[in-house]
Amino acid sequence: MLFRLSVIIVVMIALVLSSTWSVNVQAQGGDEPEECVEFIQQVLTDLGTNCAGGDPFQGCASHPVITLDIDEEETDAYTDDYLGLWPIAEDALEPEERAELDPRDRFPLLPAAQVDASRFDLANEEWGIAKLKVSLPHYPVAADQVEDTVFLAVGARIEDTTTPSDAYFPAAPIDISTTAETALREAPRANADVLDTAPSGVALAVDGISPDGEWARVLFTTNRLGIWDLAWVPTSVLDPTVDTSDLPEVEQDSRVPWQEIFLHDGYEESDECSLAPPSLLLLIGPDEDTAVEFWTNELYVKVRGATLFMIPPSGNVLMAYVAAGVLLVDPDTTDEWVIPAGFWGYWCLSEPDFYGGRVPPEPDEERERVIVPCADGAEFVRRLPDDDMQAWLAALLNPLGEEVPDIVETSGIGGPTIDLSFNNSDAIDPVRDACELGQLPPDICDLYEFPS
Structure with a gap:
């Protein structure tokens, strides 16, 4: 399987x-x-x-x-x-x-x-x-x-x-500078939880405007796995000279x-x-x-x-x-x-x-x-590839950049040892980030030889 x-x-x-x-x-x-x-x-x-x-x-x-x-x-x-x-x-x-x-x-x-x-x-x-x-x-x-x-x-x-x-259709964000210090809120309302704070004069990436025009949806990151999150700021604290007419109307639950x-x-x-x-x-x-x-x-x-x-x-x-x-x-x-x-x-x-x-x-x-x-013997992982199947798999991997992990069974004292082999480091760069940020257990990071 x-x-x-x-x-x-x-x-x-x-x-x-x-x-x-x-x-x-x-x-x-x-x-x-x-x-x-x-x-x-x-x-x-x-x-x-x-x-x-x-x-x-x-x-x-x-x-x-x-x-x-x-x-x-x-x-x-x-x-x-x-x-x-x-x-x-x-x-x-x-x-x-x-x-x-x-x-x-x-x-x-x-x-x-x-x-x-x-x-x-x-x-x-x-x-x-x-x-x-x-x-x-x-x-x-x-x-x-x-x-x-x-x-x-x-x-x-x-x-x-x-x-x-x-439904709405996404558009590339527009950088707009703040005119005052402002809270980045979880929802487009004044009493919503504060996720972060943006100082005056900083450029925020805006990807949508609320239907009433009072709130802008912005991107922010805490440098956590390099993943950006969404927040809301009042449009009144953004540079009014920037044209936002090409941005979609969005609400908190828009998809x-x-x-x-x-x-x-x-x-x-x-x-x-x-x-x-x-x-x-x-x-x-x-x-x-x-x-x-x-x-x-x-x-x-x-x-x-x-x-x-x-x-x-x-x-x-x-x-x-x-x-x-x-x-x-x-x-x-x-x-x-x-x-x-x-x-x-x-x-x-x-x-x-x-x-x-x-x-x-x-x-x-x-x-x-x-x-x-993947290879711990769970019910839906039936077995590892045998030699013939590995050869078939390698025939497909060769022209592709080999981005998918190869599960390798090696000999080990007291039983087989399972290794994860990645031929393309890009496939596991996010795993390295997660280990460095302490978001994966040390024993998992050890499989990739990443410090945790």
Whole structure:
């Protein structure tokens, strides 16, 4: 299982970084049917071909069958002006209908929509991988652009829970100087908690204005893992000569489309092809130095790098496997978890009947948090790659920059010893930051040979 997760992460990251992609997969040791290997190769190649380039808030796909559902209650909000925000042909969207899409066509990532990628089916040659390109809020950002984050739905169904009336589209922040010392508040109100203080004459990065024009949303950092946070200041303390008309209207709970999602599908293995991964969602941020924030199944996370999410058969657990960088769960709270590359965690979700449509025997009302190394023998990590599979994995890693951790089993006194090997240091730079700031336990930092 670990092998299959590693392979899909490697290939998917490659497809995001490359404008085109071809895969030369060789079945090692004759363990896999030839038609299985050829089909996987074709799907991954199609993904690279069909998804080259693209614009923000567009989707594309690898292979049939991809379907798009639009929330019927929201269709009245899809005005011509609103739909015009998506650079896509009008006939690609039919509100109130479940549309089966040609994988060669781009489709708009509208709020309150669902994208359903078909499960792995070798007999009928169906396996959907949908690439969803979105502009999630991320910090810091370049002065002149908002970079994109990519979701990859691999044989999975995901739903956006934002609505047209609440959604906004991000813009690059504008630096505006303060005219007086001011408190950075948690919310746009005078009695909100103070997070920090900005002196007079300092430039603040403003990325949005409240609907009443009284408050500006600003970025600030405490140099904690290099991750920026949001705060609010009165517009009355900002230089009035700076034009903010291009900034979006935002409120405390504003979200961009696809910033809040549900991952519906459970963990499924293929009986036809052991190389096929289960249903999963992979989030790939702009880079390991940039954090993006979003909610999945009501779990609030920030991602620096790349993280894979899955829901197992019970339907009430969300699993997260960190491929590069770090994952912060419930950030900036007393319940915060910092999960480094090469580790995974799982969280029990409340109301399991609502998430994934499966009811566990004894649903938990509280989320329970567990973090363990990828290779500690936990239930869903079945085994480490054998030599043949390592060779197959290396064939995919070679052209990619090798950003995914390689789990190596070495001999040890009293049993095997598990090592984490990273060929690209960028993948674990955020882990080094977390260790230096004391945000990871010493025994975990020791695995990376980082001081804690």
